[in-house]
Amino acid sequence: MDWTLLIVQLLNGLQLGVLLFLLAAGLTLIFGIMDFINLAHGSLYMVGAYFCATFTEFMDSFLLGVLVALPLTFLVGLVVEIVIARPLYGRDHLDHVLATFGVILFFDALVHLVWGPEGYAIPLPAFLDGQVGLALGLVLPTYRVLIIAVGLFIALGLYMVVSWTRVGMLIRAGASNRRMVAALGVNIDLLFTFVFAGGAVLAGVAGLLIAPITEANIGMGNDILLVAFVVIIIGGIGSIRGAFVAAILIGLIDTMGRSFLDDFMKLFLSNQNAETAAPAFSAMLIYVLMAAILYFRPQGMFPPRVR
Amino acid sequence: MSGLTLRSGVTFGSLAFLAIVPPLTGAMDAPFVLDIVMRMLCLAIAAISLNLILGYGGMISFGHAAYIGIGAYAVGIPAYYEVYSGFLQIPLAVGMAALFALVTGFICLRTRGVHFIMITLAFAQMAFFTFVSIEEYGGDDGLVIDFKSEFIGWLDLEEPVTLYYVIFVCLLGTIYLVKRVVASRFGMVIQGTMGNEARMRALGYNVFLYRLICYVISGAICGLAGALLGNFTGFISPEMMDWTRSGELIFMVVLGGSGSLFGPVLGTAVFVIAEEYLTPVMNLFAAGSGVYWHIVFGPFLVLVVLFGRRGIDGLLDGRGHRDD
Numbered sequence: 001m002d003w004t005l006l007i008v009q010l011l012n013g014l015q016l017g018v019l020l021f022l023l024a025a026g027l028t029l030i031f032g033i034m035d036f037i038n039l040a041h042g043s044l045y046m047v048g049a050y051f052c053a054t055f056t057e058f059m060d061s062f063l064l065g066v067l068v069a070l071p072l073t074f075l076v077g078l079v080v081e082i083v084i085a086r087p088l089y090g091r092d093h094l095d096h097v098l099a100t101f102g103v104i105l106f107f108d109a110l111v112h113l114v115w116g117p118e119g120y121a122i123p124l125p126a127f128l129d130g131q132v133g134l135a136l137g138l139v140l141p142t143y144r145v146l147i148i149a150v151g152l153f154i155a156l157g158l159y160m161v162v163s164w165t166r167v168g169m170l171i172r173a174g175a176s177n178r179r180m181v182a183a184l185g186v187n188i189d190l191l192f193t194f195v196f197a198g199g200a201v202l203a204g205v206a207g208l209l210i211a212p213i214t215e216a217n218i219g220m221g222n223d224i225l226l227v228a229f230v231v232i233i234i235g236g237i238g239s240i241r242g243a244f245v246a247a248i249l250i251g252l253i254d255t256m257g258r259s260f261l262d263d264f265m266k267l268f269l270s271n272q273n274a275e276t277a278a279p280a281f282s283a284m285l286i287y288v289l290m291a292a293i294l295y296f297r298p299q300g301m302f303p304p305r306v307r
Numbered sequence: 308m309s310g311l312t313l314r315s316g317v318t319f320g321s322l323a324f325l326a327i328v329p330p331l332t333g334a335m336d337a338p339f340v341l342d343i344v345m346r347m348l349c350l351a352i353a354a355i356s357l358n359l360i361l362g363y364g365g366m367i368s369f370g371h372a373a374y375i376g377i378g379a380y381a382v383g384i385p386a387y388y389e390v391y392s393g394f395l396q397i398p399l400a401v402g403m404a405a406l407f408a409l410v411t412g413f414i415c416l417r418t419r420g421v422h423f424i425m426i427t428l429a430f431a432q433m434a435f436f437t438f439v440s441i442e443e444y445g446g447d448d449g450l451v452i453d454f455k456s457e458f459i460g461w462l463d464l465e466e467p468v469t470l471y472y473v474i475f476v477c478l479l480g481t482i483y484l485v486k487r488v489v490a491s492r493f494g495m496v497i498q499g500t501m502g503n504e505a506r507m508r509a510l511g512y513n514v515f516l517y518r519l520i521c522y523v524i525s526g527a528i529c530g531l532a533g534a535l536l537g538n539f540t541g542f543i544s545p546e547m548m549d550w551t552r553s554g555e556l557i558f559m560v561v562l563g564g565s566g567s568l569f570g571p572v573l574g575t576a577v578f579v580i581a582e583e584y585l586t587p588v589m590n591l592f593a594a595g596s597g598v599y600w601h602i603v604f605g606p607f608l609v610l611v612v613l614f615g616r617r618g619i620d621g622l623l624d625g626r627g628h629r630d631d
Binding site: 031037084087088093094095097098099101102103104105106107108109110112113222226229230233237277279280281283284287288290291294295298 | 361367369414417418420421422424425426428429430432433436437439440441550551554557558561565598599600601602604605606607608609611612613616
């Protein structure tokens with residue numbers, strides 16, 4: 001086995017994992033506190049990427065693009081919360097799914113209208129575009145290392161905010177028992193509006209981080225959204241820690257599956273069968289895992305205590 | 308069932324209209340309208356099947372498009388091996404869909420609420436990726452069905468009008484079947500589990516088993532819808548079971564009125580009409596804007612959810628009764 005390849009793929013898996021975490025963190029809090037299924041979370045990921053692409057081009061600087069894109073994504077998150085989500089709290093899950101499905105269609109078409117059907121590339125500044133040598137003679141693109149570092153840094157920051165600050169305490173309390181928190185005089189609606197918009201920013205960060213690699217494109221949020229849902233279900237709805245562990249796990253499993261499953265399956269199957277079956281099976285792997293977890297442990301790996 | 312209400316008027320009026328669509332489109336020389344209505348009828352059967360579990364049983368399946376795909380491939384794969392007999396294809400479609408429902412239902416139905424939504428979605432994704440991967444049957448690109456199902460000369464489905472009436476009769480059969488199921492003791496138990504599961508359990512019903520049977524019936528009907536849709540389009544691809552298709556099916560049910568017998572048909576009609584005609588209508592107002600029909604359709608969906616809770620069926624009957 002080629003060890004360099006293995007380590008590179010592990011880091012790629014980690015990269016996918018931290019991106020998934022950025023999406024899943026907002027999703028799991030929105031879900032955990034307000035019991036609201038937000039399919040449109042992926043649209044915020046896409047919107048963040050497009051904002052960043054536009055302003056990077058406009059101001060000719062990736063960093064400035066990021067700085068402008070984040071508050072704008074926050075605003076979009078606020079609008080979606082106030083217009084769409086707020087009237088739907090306490091309603092059926094079915095209503096959430098349908099309404100936010102409508103929001104996805106709307107955002108996809110809107111992006112199509114504003115930015116056109118083509119993908120939108122984000123050029124990286126020179127100091128991020130190079131490669132960086134790591135230990136053991138490994139060479140990685142600087143930007144991928146940056147994604148992992150930023151992702152882990154945000155995860156750590158989020159963890160500290162949620163565990164050690166007053167706001168974080170309210171968020172955790174809201175996730176365990178919303179009514180009780182409201183009864184104690186906390187303005188849970190306001191808190192939630194900010195959690196929602198904050199989640200939108202995290203989703204936007206994930207989108208604009210990946211966009212220089214994949215380009216910003218329409219529907220980019222839809223596929224990763226499904227995976228993010230798998231993450232929060234496996235991790236336990238409402239749990240940041242669960243979302244983190246599950247995101248890294250899913251990121252690794254998915255990446256490893258895609259790169260090594262065909263070799264692995266060749267041990268049992270003919271070459272040709274393995275080559276056709278492996279991509280599909282690796283795409284399925286995370287769903288199989290989710291189905292298994294739901295079957296044996298429906299509340300996920302780290303469910304928040306006390307409902 | 309008392310007298311002629313607005314709702315029964317609309318139901319029978321729509322069915323009577325659907326019965327005379329082929330001669331009408333024939334007279335107007337508008338075969339594409341016949342195609343649109345045929346597609347609508349296939350989707351309506353699927354929507355009715357979803358409504359059986361969603362509207363009456365409270366099981367929100369977010370993976371129902373998988374059954375359409377399974378039904379369609381049960382026509383396409385035999386056709387690929389030049390087996391065109393409908394007597395094989397149709398039972399195969401219904402059987403495979405029922406089997407898929409049985410196996411996945413056994414796992415899904417242990418969960419509730421959002422977990423159920425997500426696990427049905429997960430299984431549909433697995434089905435989707437399975438068909439994407441089988442390159443023998445076209446993979447991503449899909450599969451062309453050269454000849455439609457054959458019924459030893461009894462029916463010629465290549466003839467659009469014949470195909471139309473076959474689909475129409477299937478729709479009538481489905482409506483009748485669901486009506487009987489819902490009104491039966493079995494259907495009462497299913498509706499009871501939606502209202503209060505704990506109470507049904509306390510009354511001694513094996514809720515899991517009842518739900519599983521209901522889920523399998525629904526899957527089987529949807530498999531039939533897929534087989535018909537495959538015959539109609541003559542082309543099948545994994546895209547038929549994309550998760551957005553499942554979302555659209557839910558929308559058809561809710562728009563029409565979940566838990567009403569005929570509502571899903573009306574919901575499907577509105578959906579298909581919007582899909583087909585929103586583009587040209589928007590082009591009338593601003594040339595080229597029709598590509599963006601989702602900009603209108605998405606908010607429409609949101610508005611239906613926010614304000615039209617009981618769907619079209621609720622408009623037809625303001626008194627709050629769910630079924631007549």
